[in-house]
Amino acid sequence: MAILAAIIVMVLYYGREIIIPIALAVLLSFVLAPLVRLVQRLRIPRSLAVVSVVVIAFAFIFAMGSLLATQLTQLAGDLPRYQSTISEKIQSFRETTAGRGTLERASSMLKDLSKELDKPKEAANSLGTIAAPKAAAPRPVPVEVLQPDPGALESLQTLISPLLHPLATTGIIVIFVIFILLQREDLRNRLIRLAGSDDLQRTTAALDDAASRLSRLFLIQLLVNGSFGIVIGMGLWLIGVPSAILWGILAAVLRFVPYIGAVIAAAFPLALAVAVDPTWTMLLWTIALFVVVEPVVGHVLEPMVYGHSTGLSPVAVVASATFWTALWGPIGLVLATPLTVCLVVLGRHVERLEFLDVMFGDRPALSPPEIFYQRMLAGDPTEASAKAEEFLKERSLSSYYDEVALRGLQLAQADAERGALDPDRLTKIRDAVQEFANNISEQDERPPPKVGPTTDVEATSAIEGVAEDAPYESLRVLRKEDLPTGWQGEHPVLCVAGRNPIDEAAAIMLAQLTGAHGLSARVEAAEALSTANIFRLETTGVAIVCLVYMDASSPAHMRYSVRRLRRKLPKATIILGCWMKDIDPAALESLREGAKADLAAATLGGALKLCIEATGVDSLGTGAEGPASKITAA
Known part of the structure; x- marks a missing residue:
């Protein structure tokens, strides 16, 4: 490679x-x-x-x-x-900054030292010997070579040769x-053949879409950057900077280079403003022109026309500019972004070139659940907390837990089942989830109405997967006075892990979620349900128990756990949380019946909804409703 x-x-x-x-x-x-x-x-x-x-x-x-x-x-x-x-201006700057200070004295000393070194040696040595006079060197005879006047053909060749290339x-x-x-259609068909896709219709549609998008992108960029150059040229002409048309054209061309193009374009007229104006007024006006026009075009005009991004990550833009400039010089700097955009578009639509999109594209390399799992695996919940706070600017806490965190734990459970995670690593993940939950414990269940949208790319990717009217986006937040008498204890909800630390991590998230909705919860590890520990389990004020499993490999274990909880809490409602990937309602109902649980849920939001409904209060706040349904599979 x-x-x-x-x-x-x-x-x-x-x-x-x-x-x-x-x-x-x-x-x-x-x-x-x-x-x-x-x-x-x-x-x-x-x-x-x-x-x-x-x-x-x-x-x-x-x-x-x-x-x-x-x-x-x-x-x-x-x-x-x-x-x-x-x-x-140089003299004025020197007097302002150095004066008769250290720099000027050092410069004077160096000049004096240079004069001393340039003095000829003494004619006589210390013993008084007299050097013999040297013979006079002969004077060279000047020789001058005269070229004949160029003929008509030579003059024409001298004139034309620089233009040939x-x-x-x-x-x-x-x-x-x-x-x-x-022949653009013929070239498209040849590219499809090179791509080697078995799905001809899909590949054709993808490449047609990519070609139209690139055409639109480059055409709009040309219009936007041309408008930028016209405004800059007119502004410099009004300010009085010489050759304003030249700097306007240069600004339009260099703006094809994101991030640094406008800075490079501003350097030349700024230097000329310093040289032309005896005062500093022209320089300040030129700086103000670029400081105003570039943000307006970049943050107002461009988002209105085609959005903020060209589809490239900032690192990719800088790296591509460096690479193509090193290869092709100044023309490479101008072509760097368009060429890299073409490579990224090919990577998104041609499977064999997908690595180009991963390397240079602005889309996250990992999905939000994978990022969450990776951060928990690394024992670094701080970054995951920052991403969650960005997500919670636009979506609810229950949506984040279901769409991101729970799916991340499902990845962890899959690795645990294939033996990739040892017990110590599972405990580390559980502790990281606990710290993560503590970090976002002050977050409201629903985003504040005045908070602006997130600009984080990974959080945006997660938000796009959750509709604003998702099933559990509007669940009711209860007050203590809304609850029945039996639910007003210190911890009316008990969340118990099923078998391992991954189950306990999921129980921690459910406890925080119920607490955000007014139902305070306590978490117990799987060991609390053992024969030796079940009798010491604290159950004061508990009205509902959520038994959490991330896998369904042992229905017998579920049945025995429910039986022990039933003996300890005969009046409590028991919810079985089966949070496996892609579990269907029939399988969920079968597990509930086998375990003899009262209710079952396949998601955190579903379990939360059952908890609220178990209080006898409408989960959506529209009034009282009847008893909860047996399962929520959504």
């Missing part, structure tokens, strides 16, 4: 004279494809539509290039006039753009 990567890099570097025009042609074809389709809707043949659009596009590019060259020539001619202003490159780009636009 490393050898293949090295070969690809070498090909990109040594073949850049050919690959760069092809890359530019591909990107331009994405930009021009929507325009070609628009012209074709006017019943113009494809060949004529392609040629017309390409000619107009390159005429515009040549016009911009000519204007850019004119501005550069004018700026180069004006630069000597600004030398005195620069010298005065750019013209050849432009010609290659034009030819490739035309043929790509003419």
Whole structure:
């Protein structure tokens, strides 16, 4: 793999004279494809539509290039006039910062030392010997080689030779753009064949969607960045910065490089503002222009048009800019983001290239349940708590526990069943879940109404999987006076782990969830139900018991546990929590009947709903309701 990567890099570097025009042609074809389709809707043949659009596009590019060259020539001619202003500002800055201080004294000392070292040696030594006079060296005869005046052909060659390479490159780009636009369906079919997908319809739809998205993205980026350049150019012209059109075009081009492009574009006019204006007013106005325009375009205009992201992670943007600049120079810096976007889109739609999306895309590499489990496994609940707080800005605590935390524990249970987790690691996970629950214990069940949406990518991914009207998003939060007399004790709910520390971790989450809804709960480990410990179990004020299992491998263990709880608490309602992955209602009912439990739930939210309904209070706050149903499988 490393050898293949090295070969690809070498090909990109040594073949850049050919690959760069092809890359530019591909990107331009994405930009021009929507325009070609628009012209074709006017019943113009494809060949004529392609040629017309390409000619107009390159005429515009040549016009911009000519204007850019004119501005550069004018700026180069004006630069000597600004030398005195620069010298005065440097002198003023030196007097302000150093004066007659340490830096100036050190500089003076170094100059004196240099003069001493440059003095010639004494003519005589210490003994008084007199050096013999040297013979006069012969004067060299000057020789001058005169070149004949260049002829007409030589002058023409000198004039044309610098233009040959750019013209050849432009010609290659034009030819490739035309043929790509003419045969884009054929090229798509060949890419489908290379992808090697068995599902032809799905792959075709995916690539068509990817191509249309890329075309729209690049076209909109071109319009947005062009508008940015126009505003910057007009602002610099009003401020009085020379060659404002040049800096506007440069700002539009460099803004294709996210994060750092606008900063680089601002550096040149800022330096020129320092050189032109004897005061600092022009510099301050130029800084203000970029400070105002860039955030407005980046945080107001772009989200309105196509969203915040190009689909790349920040690290990928910086890494790609560094890589392509090292390979292809300044043109690589401009092409870095579009090329990487193309690679990421291919990775999302072509299974063999999925690693590109994982490496460079902005989507989380792990799902929210996997992130939760990984943090618990590492004994670091702090990061998981921060992600949960972001999630709770838009969704309820019960939704987080069901959609993220419980699924994370299901992954842990699966690893435990295949022997990948030893008892010490299971205990570590249980302790991490306990600390996690303590960290978010102050969170309300439902998000505050005035809290803004989260900007965390991983939290957003979890939120997108939970609808605002999810089944348990609006469960009632009870007050103590709402509860019947028998439920007003210190801990009316007892959550008991079934067999192992993973069950206990799930019981901890259920206890916090019931507490957030006004039903205070206490958690007991699985050992509390052993024959030796069941008689010492504290049951004062307990009205309902939740027996929690993360696996259904031992229905007999469930039955014996329920039997012991029934003997200890004959009047309490027993809820069997069977929180296995993808358990169906029939299997859940079978487990409940086999264990002789009163109720059963397949989710944390379902168990919470049963607890609230067991009090005789409507779980949704619409009034009293009858007895709870036997199971909640949702």
